[in-house]
Each structure stands twice: as structure tokens, then as C-alpha cells.
Amino acid sequence: MKHILIAEDEIEVARFLARLFELKGYKTTHVENGHRFDQIDDYAAFQLAFIDVRLPDRNGLDILHDLKKKAPQCSCIIMTGYGTVKTAVEAIKNGAADFVEKPFEDISAIEEMAERLIDTSRGNSGEADYAALARGRNCFLGTNAAMHQLYEFAYKIAPKNITILIEGETGTGKEVLAHYLHAASGRKEEPFIGINCGAISESLLESELFGHVKGAFTGATTDRIGYFEAASSGTLFLDEIAEATPATQVKLLRVLETGEFMKIGGTIPRRTSARIIAASHVNLEEASHQGSFREDLLYRLDVVKLIIPPLRERREDIPLLIQSLIEQTNEKIIFAEESIDLMVQYDWPGNMRELANVIRRTAAISNEGMIITPDLLPGKISGQSQPFSVPIQEESPANFLNEWRQFSDRVERVYKGDDPMLLNELIKEMKKMEKKTAAAMIHNSLKETAGNRERAAARLGLSKRQIRYYLNEK
Structure with missing residues (x-):
């Protein structure tokens, strides 16, 4: 029989939970304080525990710590009241599976949570829910433990209606994590709206966020809905x-x-229930100390803080990440082992974004099946001083044009009967010249666009597939 521990000093709450789960066929044990908890004979008998964050003689986090130590398989749910959400979030970081706020509002949600966690504690196999969702959202986790812990924690707090702050260096994937949080929440079918607060002017930012009424300022010819409302x-x-x-x-x-x-120019307060996720590459606590960011706003934002590690702290994932990014380009290129070693050693100040840009640029200027050696990497990675370029083999313009002149002269001689060449042979030679012409013009265009295949293809009116064809079929 499934056994649930209830550590709660409020008798009515404990009785309610006991009755709720006993009617579903569960066995329950109630302890009202830390002393009674210490007298339990068999901690391993429990599959699930509801633990109040505050007991008369002991902190709920201490109970959590002791129970996870004595019964690692037991899933724990922290029960918290108003104003102690940060404590509950801390409990999740320390091993709690989830938390619920009192008074309980959605009983069915508690039942579903209990069923899910009990099934998990009984050893369900298969990919973890957080990892499956991340994979479905193209979030690259790799093998790094810190990234898995981050996304697992994010998965647990995503359904809660609490504000989240994401910090991390530029290019680490803060918006990717924000989309993941939205997908893991109960709002996943509702709009996800993002805005970069540093990309637009102050007056326009306020209009974008809060909207405005007609006539609020010059150019405001109609009412406008802001992002908080949308x-x-x-x-x-x-x-x-x-x-x-x-x-x-x-x-x-x-x-x-x-x-x-309030809308700009408006007089009627409006309400929003939007879930706020904020992000910054700047440490907001330091910015607050320096006076550039309001301390009270930081307190409101920093209910839950998620910090994304930089790429240099997860170097073990770089080889797998390179392969994943190559697959996204749909190009068939191979990085030499020496090149991968250099990329693993590089610090990547631009993080995931910088790595993705290097892969895309390399794929754009490389032929299919090409092996990317260290000399083809950017100088900042390879340590070489030359700029990032792939040598483009091309025929001398003078030689190519001379070939055309010679071919043209032969066509004239065949036409006049001065050359015995048969028509079929002449057509074969013409097809060879067609491919040579295409290849020569592509090489010339690649040279003029610094190897950028997309720009070269646009100038020639070709697709990238056609460029690959002509370069591989000389």
C-alpha cells in the first residue's frame, strides 16, 4: 500500500490531507512536530511526504534534509503559506520535488501531483519529463550536470504563478530558457511576448509595455494595446x-x-495577470548596489533566480553542440579532431551565440564533405593571425577567358567545315564549358563576397544547392 507522511502542525490541514488520500486507498502517517518525526521507525516505508515549511520545534527544511537522507526514494512536497515562497523555492533546490501554497485552492492539482510523484518514486523508467520537454523545444542540455539541474529546477517552478529572473552572460540562451519555462507552465497555450528593454527608447518602451490612448502624444492617432495587456x-x-x-x-x-x-495618457487603471520573466546579462544585485537599478524592483523580480552557466564552464558539451549545430545547417561538413580540440579550449565570450555563428559561417563557405582543419577556423580560435577565410580555388580569369576564345574559334571552324569534329563531340565540349563557366563565376562571386554563399547565390540568381552542384561537378 502506498504510504504518505504528513508533517503538519495545523490539525485541520493534516486531517484534510489524511482523509483526501485515505479515500484514494493510501496509508497516511501524521506527525505534528520534529520530535514526533524523529520517533518514526521506518522512514523507507514512505513514497511521498507533505512537509510544512514551519513546525513548532523545527524548520521544515531540516525535516526535508533528514528525510531525504534516510529515505532518498521518498518524494517531498513542501507546504508553504503566504510570504514564504522563497523558502519553498530554496527547498526545491535542496531536494523537494514540488511545493504547494496554503490555503489550498486546487485540490485536484494536489491529487495529480501526488500521483505523479508516487509513480516517480516507484522507479518509472524513460526520459525525465524536463529533459523530454527540453529536447522537444530544441534546448541543448548535453551532459553537463549544472545545465540538467537548471532545467529540472525550471521545470518544477514553471507551473507556479511566480516571477522569475534569468541571469547569464550574453549569448548563453536566456530567451531559450524563457520559452522553455512558458512551455512547461499552464500558460503554454497563451501568448508569449518578449521585448528587449534596451533596444528601444524610453518613450517608445513605455508605449510598448503599457499602451496608450488616442491623443496621448503627437502621432497617437488611435488607442494602442500594450504588451502587459496583450x-x-x-x-x-x-x-x-x-x-x-x-x-x-x-x-x-x-x-x-x-x-x-495605466496606459500613457489614460486615467483608468487596468489589470494584468501576465507571468513576468525578466532577464539580464548584468548582475542586478551589483547594479542595485551601484544605484543603476532599483533595489525594491530587484526584490520583486528575484523571487526565483535562474543563472545560466557560460559555455566555458561546460566545455565537455562543446563537441556534441558542434555536431548539433552542423545538423541544423543541413550542411555535410566535418570538423577535424584538432579543430574540435581548439574550439573546446577557446573561452567563447559570446557563448552559444558565438559558437552558432562560427558554425553557420563555416558551413556557408565550405564545400559538402569538406573537413574543417584548424587553418580554416577564425584566428581568435586557431591562434593564427590571418582573418577567418577559406581559400577559394579559382582559375585565373585570363586562362578561363582564353579557353572560351579557343572554344569559340573551334566552334566557328566546325561550322565552316574547317574542323572535322562531329556535332556530338562539340556538344560534349560545350557542356564541359558550361560547367567550367558556372564554376568560374561562382568562385569569382564567392571571392567578392568573402566566401558568403548566401550573398554569392543571391548575386548569381542561384540557390545554395545549385552552387554545391556546380562546384562538385566540374
Whole structure:
């Protein structure tokens, strides 16, 4: 029989949970304090535990720690009241499977949570839910433990209606993680709207976020819905939140505190239930100490903080990541082992974005099946001083044009009867010249576009597939 431990000092709450699960055929054991918890004979008998974050004689996190140590297979749910959500989030970081807020609002959700966690504790096989969702969203996790812990934790807190702050260096994938959080939440069918707070001016940013009424300023010819209103039932992603001006920070603080905002030029408060995910490559705590970011706004944003590790801290994933990015380009190129070693050693200040750009550029200027040796890597990676370029083999313009002149002269001689060459042979020679012409013009265009195949193809009116054909069929 499935056995559930309930560590709760509020008798009514404990009785409710016990009755709820006993009616479903579960066995329950109730302890009202840490002393009674210490007297339990067989901790291994429990598949699931509901633990109040505050007991009379002991912190719920201490109970969690002791139980996970004595019964690692037991899944734990922390029960928390208003104002202790950060403690519950800390509990998840320390091994809790989930948390619920009291008073309970959705009993069916608690039942579903319990069933799922009990099944997990009984050893269900297969890919973890968080990893499966990440793979389906093209989120590259690799084998790095920190990335798996990050996405597993994100999966647990995604369904909660709490604000999330994502920090990480430029190019680490903050928006990718934000989309993942949205997909793992109950809002996944609702809009996901993102805005870069540093990419537009202060006046335009406020209009984009809050909307405006007709006549609010010059050019406001109609009412406009802002992102807070448009994303009211979904997720609003505020990228580079540190770039928001002080005036905008004040207005953002009001929305986070009250759920209300005012359109520019408007007089009627409006409400939003949008889930806020903010991101910054700047450490907001340091920015707050320096006075460039409001401390009270930081407190509102930093309910849950997710920090994405830079690529240099997950070097073991770089070879697999290179292969994944090559597959996304649909190009058949191979990086030599020496090249991969150099790329693993490189620090990647631009992180995932920089690596993706290097792979795309390499694929664009390389022939199908080409082996990418160290001399074909950017100088900053290979340590060589030459710029990033792939030598483009081409025939001398003078030689190519001379071949055409010679061929043209022969066509004239055949036509006049001065050359005994048969027509079929002449047509074969003509086809060879056609391919030579295409290849020569492609090489010339690649040279003029610094090896950029997309630009070269556009100039010639060809597709990249046609370019590959002509270069491989000389």
C-alpha cells in the first residue's frame, strides 16, 4: 500500500490531507512536530511526504534534509503559506520535488501531483519529463550536470504563478530558457511576448509595455494595446531589464506590486495577470548596489533566480553542440579532431551565440564533405593571425577567358567545315564549358563576397544547392 507522511502542525490541514488520500486507498502517517518525526521507525516505508515549511520545534527544511537522507526514494512536497515562497523555492533546490501554497485552492492539482510523484518514486523508467520537454523545444542540455539541474529546477517552478529572473552572460540562451519555462507552465497555450528593454527608447518602451490612448502624444492617432495587456493570460518576457530607465523601473514596480498599470495618457487603471520573466546579462544585485537599478524592483523580480552557466564552464558539451549545430545547417561538413580540440579550449565570450555563428559561417563557405582543419577556423580560435577565410580555388580569369576564345574559334571552324569534329563531340565540349563557366563565376562571386554563399547565390540568381552542384561537378 502506498504510504504518505504528513508533517503538519495545523490539525485541520493534516486531517484534510489524511482523509483526501485515505479515500484514494493510501496509508497516511501524521506527525505534528520534529520530535514526533524523529520517533518514526521506518522512514523507507514512505513514497511521498507533505512537509510544512514551519513546525513548532523545527524548520521544515531540516525535516526535508533528514528525510531525504534516510529515505532518498521518498518524494517531498513542501507546504508553504503566504510570504514564504522563497523558502519553498530554496527547498526545491535542496531536494523537494514540488511545493504547494496554503490555503489550498486546487485540490485536484494536489491529487495529480501526488500521483505523479508516487509513480516517480516507484522507479518509472524513460526520459525525465524536463529533459523530454527540453529536447522537444530544441534546448541543448548535453551532459553537463549544472545545465540538467537548471532545467529540472525550471521545470518544477514553471507551473507556479511566480516571477522569475534569468541571469547569464550574453549569448548563453536566456530567451531559450524563457520559452522553455512558458512551455512547461499552464500558460503554454497563451501568448508569449518578449521585448528587449534596451533596444528601444524610453518613450517608445513605455508605449510598448503599457499602451496608450488616442491623443496621448503627437502621432497617437488611435488607442494602442500594450504588451502587459496583450500578454495578460500568458507570459511577458522582459529581456535586458537592467537597461530600463529609472522612470520605467518605477512603473514596472507598480505592476509587479499591484497587478495594475495605466496606459500613457489614460486615467483608468487596468489589470494584468501576465507571468513576468525578466532577464539580464548584468548582475542586478551589483547594479542595485551601484544605484543603476532599483533595489525594491530587484526584490520583486528575484523571487526565483535562474543563472545560466557560460559555455566555458561546460566545455565537455562543446563537441556534441558542434555536431548539433552542423545538423541544423543541413550542411555535410566535418570538423577535424584538432579543430574540435581548439574550439573546446577557446573561452567563447559570446557563448552559444558565438559558437552558432562560427558554425553557420563555416558551413556557408565550405564545400559538402569538406573537413574543417584548424587553418580554416577564425584566428581568435586557431591562434593564427590571418582573418577567418577559406581559400577559394579559382582559375585565373585570363586562362578561363582564353579557353572560351579557343572554344569559340573551334566552334566557328566546325561550322565552316574547317574542323572535322562531329556535332556530338562539340556538344560534349560545350557542356564541359558550361560547367567550367558556372564554376568560374561562382568562385569569382564567392571571392567578392568573402566566401558568403548566401550573398554569392543571391548575386548569381542561384540557390545554395545549385552552387554545391556546380562546384562538385566540374
